[in-house]
Amino acid sequence: MNDVLTLANPAFKTYVLAATFVGLHLVLLALWTGTVRAMRKVFVFPEDARLNKGRQAESEHADVLRVQRAHANLLENAVPFLIVGLAYVATGASAAGAELLMFGFVAVRVLHSIAYLAGRQPFRTIAFGLGVISIGTMAIQVLRAALSGSWQPTHHARN
């Protein structure tokens, strides 16, 4: 019962791996923002315009704004995913449920970023919706565990 948040629990392993992928995805979008900004050579801060020999403007280049919005959207969804995912594991996620919902989230968010950067709809909205469904499904399992009154992690029984 005490090894729910250890690698002895396959659902926790899945969480650790999925969370690391989401973290790397966030870092890659941050680096891509800087790369696109350096390529377009438009900067909102004078010190950046000087450093990169670009020009200063009131707002970011449209291409930079697009990456920033894709990045912000991932961050907004990653935080609920990461915390509800941890709660889901702590309240007894099954190995199969964790794999489906967590690796599913990782995959649809990669598709979301691609669709966002390429300006492709309705694929972006569909990917966003699937991510929300993953988070919502895990949240329901947590609330069900809480309301059941038992609050016992059950992954051993299920595996």
Add this chain to the structure above:
Amino acid sequence: MNDVLTLANPAFKTYVLAATFVGLHLVLLALWTGTVRAMRKVFVFPEDARLNKGRQAESEHADVLRVQRAHANLLENAVPFLIVGLAYVATGASAAGAELLMFGFVAVRVLHSIAYLAGRQPFRTIAFGLGVISIGTMAIQVLRAALSGSWQPTHHARN
């Protein structure tokens, strides 16, 4: 001593539940942003204007900006809450302390979002301040535990 981050610890149960509520709160504000945008029919991306038969503009509709700012404010506060809350549980939060500080945070942030969307001051600022006090109080407990040198989880002794 090894069951601090398991459901055997009432403070961890409280954390799991409060964190899930905060995660759902974030998802609801994300969905509300999209709903208000679809109702106002103003879009910053051409692919969205086409898909929703709306018009494209340089910036979001004022009503959408308000939801986005409420959402961003929650995210900025949720991340410190979630991480300091976990640290607080790990360093020996009492069951009563966790309930007060965590369910208190969940409640004042709901009030914050309502006050933000309704444009009601000073209620928004008061709710924000109470949320910060919750995070600060937990952080002080973590630092006290760290400085005491003992670093032993004490929830058993307190319960």
Add this chain to the structure above:
Amino acid sequence: MNDVLTLANPAFKTYVLAATFVGLHLVLLALWTGTVRAMRKVFVFPEDARLNKGRQAESEHADVLRVQRAHANLLENAVPFLIVGLAYVATGASAAGAELLMFGFVAVRVLHSIAYLAGRQPFRTIAFGLGVISIGTMAIQVLRAALSGSWQPTHHARN
């Protein structure tokens, strides 16, 4: 093997402390945003302009925007750090590795905020890069542990 995410593990202690510092850093930048806004007396919402006897404008004062961007940059990097850091501890971080990478991250992000607010380049970009290297190094360790197939926490052997 079951005490990886407890204070019996020095790497987890380091994580708890570093994560709390990052959380406090985020809260301080949020409070600083509000302070600069109150000093510059420019507000995007009418209810704030009324409450603070300032003027309403289309966008935030340039000084407020700078703090907001520093804050957003920390948040974008804090989330991957916090989650990859937890995964790194869960997969067997050594005490020394955790101290270097985590307290290093805390330190370079403080330097990043100072450089951002002071408009000092290339220090801001260097600090950002060092933070990314910390996250990337921890992510590589997690993926190596996952790919090795063993997935056993090894901190006992190393300490």
